Amino acid sequence: MTISEIMTTSISTITSGKSVSYAAEQMNEDNTRWLVVIDHGVVMGVVTSRDVLSAHPNRIVADAMSGYPSRFSADLNVWEAHSYLQENNGEVALIMDGERLIGVLTKEAVRVKIAEFIDPLTGLYEAPYIQYVGEQFLKENIPFHLLFIDLNDFGQINKKHGHPFGDDVIRRYSSVLASFAAEKGDHLCRYAGDEFVMISTADEDQVQKGIALLTQPTHIRNVRISAAVGHVNGYEEPDFFSYSLRDLMEKASLESSAAKIQNDYPTFTT
Amino acid sequence: MSSEKNVYSRKATLSLKISEFEVPPMQDMLIIGRKAPIGPEAVRRMAEALSPEQFTLIKMDHPKIEAVLLRNTLLQMLDEKLLMKIVLEESERMISDSMVLRSELKIAVSIQREVDLL
Known part of the structure; x- marks a missing residue:
């Protein structure tokens, strides 16, 4: 059970110099809660809807991104991704093939997958x-x-x-x-x-x-x-x-x- | 006859104040609040674009102040920790987390030496 089964390959991007209000509009337009920040082909990080809500709308995206997201390879086990995201309190992780971005994994997608393996009677x-x-x-x-x-x-x-x-x-x-x-x-x-x-x-x-x-x-x-x-x-x-x-x-x-x-x-x- | 009575005009008055643009346009220091409309990275990029390699951004672990942008020459004259301690002590009394403060900071060194007479 690898994360390649649950990662998103349709990726919305933004550059780090755009304003937070622009990022919010783009999230609305693309119907997503995160945008991958890419400058000149280099992945700089991720800006999430939570970042957008807590930053001044005039700030640039570079000043609103919270930390740097984890990077996983697509063959990582879902359980392992789950424990990494829990430990780092990450909302989103980037799925890389070497230096190439091939997908995004959200904590929500991992949570939904993991929930399939929780026994409804006991919660174990x-x-x-x-x-x-x-x-x-x-x-x-x-x-x-x-x-x-x-x-x-x-x-x-x-x-x-x-x-x-x-x-x-x-x-x-x-x-x-x-x-x-x-x-x-x-x-x-x-x-x-x-x-x-x-x-x-x-x-x-x-x-x-x-x-x-x-x-x-x-x-x-x-x-x-x-x-x-x-x-x-x-x-x-x-x-x-x-x-x-x-x-x-x-x-x-x-x-x-x-x-x-x-x-x-x-x-x-x- | 009646068309002359209904003449309509719009005028604009321009007012110009011209002064010399200081290069670089930055002062010695900017103190950036955590919720300020302009964040540290934007300030750093602005400083770098206007005065390349002349300013350093120092991130702070402070409830209201997110970062301080300083002219490099100040850091050559005074220890960074000492300087930041003074800056924080003085600025945290007046700054709110949504403000950006600018400051002039001049350092004058006074020297007195005693030498043996010939």
Whole structure:
């Protein structure tokens, strides 16, 4: 999923010596919220509608441009572009082929694309997010803990208490997971149904405390809920970087199944 | 007869004041407010067009003042930080963020030396 799929190739331009009021008129005419500023064939930056609103109309565009936009190549992953734009608080990025401007990427376009991968029930990212994060870490030789979290007997819960209650369980458990992940800056997704995957770079102690917390049975409306966690420790796993993310997920998922059998928690105590 | 009564005329009076154009037309310093109608880059371009290589633009981290344009010779005589400190102290009391102030800034050096008599 690269930004070439969502970038805009129809580019409105302006020179840096034009007035801010002229830029505003051109934005209206071209029905756009940004203009690429080009002087003598050289890209100087971008002026956005926000810049235009906050600058005196008599100023020249060069004095209204806010900072210099990020430059990406068209094959950049959407997730990566998303995190760059978040970090730099950029509204617009320029897509370059070497020194040639070939498109513009707006934060809005990235946000819309990313929203396609947000699970509507829990608000968590879906599997492609963790796929990207994990593969990126492996590519950069950054070790991590991979946690595969699977709710115990979720099918039974749905059958006995109904799917709306099952949804409540998923939502409540997700919010616990999300606050746990947010504390340490971990990456989390709802992998499928009642399965979640977390990638953490926290230290071993913290991860073990987290596993203990996540596997501790809890009650939602008098129904006991528990989860099994499969853990692959990238700091200790021999040849960790020789595995693909798929292999590691498989390993963590099998560990979670093994933990399920070993613990054999009674799920229901109504 | 009646057409003579309805004569219509329009006249214009011109008034000219002519004085010598000073080259360069800039003074020693311009202090540019953050919301001024003319921004630092426009000022820099103007100075560069009128008096090439004679002025330096200094961007400021100040709530009201965005930048100061200074004649280079002033910076050769005084340390930039010291000069900016004085300029800010004096100008921030009267400037609003929508103003551009112009200023003359002359530096006079007085010297007194004591030497041994022959």
